[in-house]
Amino acid sequence: MLVSDAHRFLFVHVQKTGGVTIDGLLRPQLADARSVDGLTRHARLDQILSAEPDLGDYSIAGIVRNPWARLLSWWSMVERFRELAEQGAPKAQGFLSGKGFLAVVAREYADFEAFVLRGTLERPRLRTPQLAYLSTPTRRADFIGRQETFDADVATLVARLGLPPVAQVPRDNASAPRDHRDAFTPKMRDRVAEVFADDIEAFGYTF
Structure with a gap:
C-alpha cells in the first residue's frame, strides 16, 4: 500500500493489478509517501484501517482486474x-x-x-476476492480503477492528487x-x- 498524509490519500495494492507500477509512479512524487508499520504491501483495507483507523477519512483508491x-x-x-x-x-x-x-x-x-x-x-x-481488499462493512474505496483501462485510470488518479500528467505509463513487473x-x-x-x-x-x- 501507499499512504500520503499530506494528500490524505491511501492506495490499496491488490496483487497482479498494476500496483507496482502505480507505487513506482507515485512514490517519487509524494515526498511523505509511506506504508503502514507491521503490514505487507498487499494488506487489505480492513487490516489497514484496523492498524490506522484515521486513514478511513482519506481518499482511498485501488485497481481491480478480470x-x-x-x-x-x-x-x-x-x-x-x-x-x-x-x-x-x-x-x-x-x-x-x-x-x-x-x-x-x-x-x-x-x-x-x-x-x-x-x-x-x-x-x-x-x-480472496479483490472486493475484499478494497472494502469493509462500512467503507469502500472511493476510486476503483481497472487494469483493462489502466492508462486512463492512472491519469485520473494522478489528476485527483493534483500531480503533473504522466506522458507514458510504465509497465513495471508486468507479465507478457x-x-x-x-x-x-x-x-x-x-x-x-x-x-x-x-x-x-x-x-x-x-x-
Missing part, C-alpha cells in the same frame, strides 16, 4: 521465476528456495490447472500479455466464477 486474467498473470509470474531460477538467476533461486508464498506455490502446483483448482481451495490468498480465454478448461473457468463471484457481480466481469 479475475480469470488476474489468476493467469499470477501463474505467469510463478513460471517466470521458475525459468529464471533454472537459468541460474540468484534472485529467482533465492525466492524459490525460501518459505515465502511464491516459493510454496511454485513447489506445490505443477501447472496452471492445479494452481486454479487446488490453489484456490488450499491457499486463502488465491481465493496472454489471452486468458485460451488457458482455461471449462472446469477451471467455472471454479474462478465461483470463487470470485463477488468481483464478477461488483465489477461486471465476464470470461
Whole structure:
C-alpha cells in the first residue's frame, strides 16, 4: 500500500493489478509517501484501517482486474521465476528456495490447472476476492480503477492528487500479455466464477 498524509490519500495494492507500477509512479512524487508499520504491501483495507483507523477519512483508491486474467498473470509470474531460477538467476533461486508464498506455490502446483483448482481451495490468498481488499462493512474505496483501462485510470488518479500528467505509463513487473480465454478448461473457468463471484457481480466481469 501507499499512504500520503499530506494528500490524505491511501492506495490499496491488490496483487497482479498494476500496483507496482502505480507505487513506482507515485512514490517519487509524494515526498511523505509511506506504508503502514507491521503490514505487507498487499494488506487489505480492513487490516489497514484496523492498524490506522484515521486513514478511513482519506481518499482511498485501488485497481481491480478480470479475475480469470488476474489468476493467469499470477501463474505467469510463478513460471517466470521458475525459468529464471533454472537459468541460474540468484534472485529467482533465492525466492524459490525460501518459505515465502511464491516459493510454496511454485513447489506445490505443477501447472496452471492445479494452481486454479487446488490453489484456490488450499491457499486463502488465491481465493480472496479483490472486493475484499478494497472494502469493509462500512467503507469502500472511493476510486476503483481497472487494469483493462489502466492508462486512463492512472491519469485520473494522478489528476485527483493534483500531480503533473504522466506522458507514458510504465509497465513495471508486468507479465507478457496472454489471452486468458485460451488457458482455461471449462472446469477451471467455472471454479474462478465461483470463487470470485463477488468481483464478477461488483465489477461486471465476464470470461
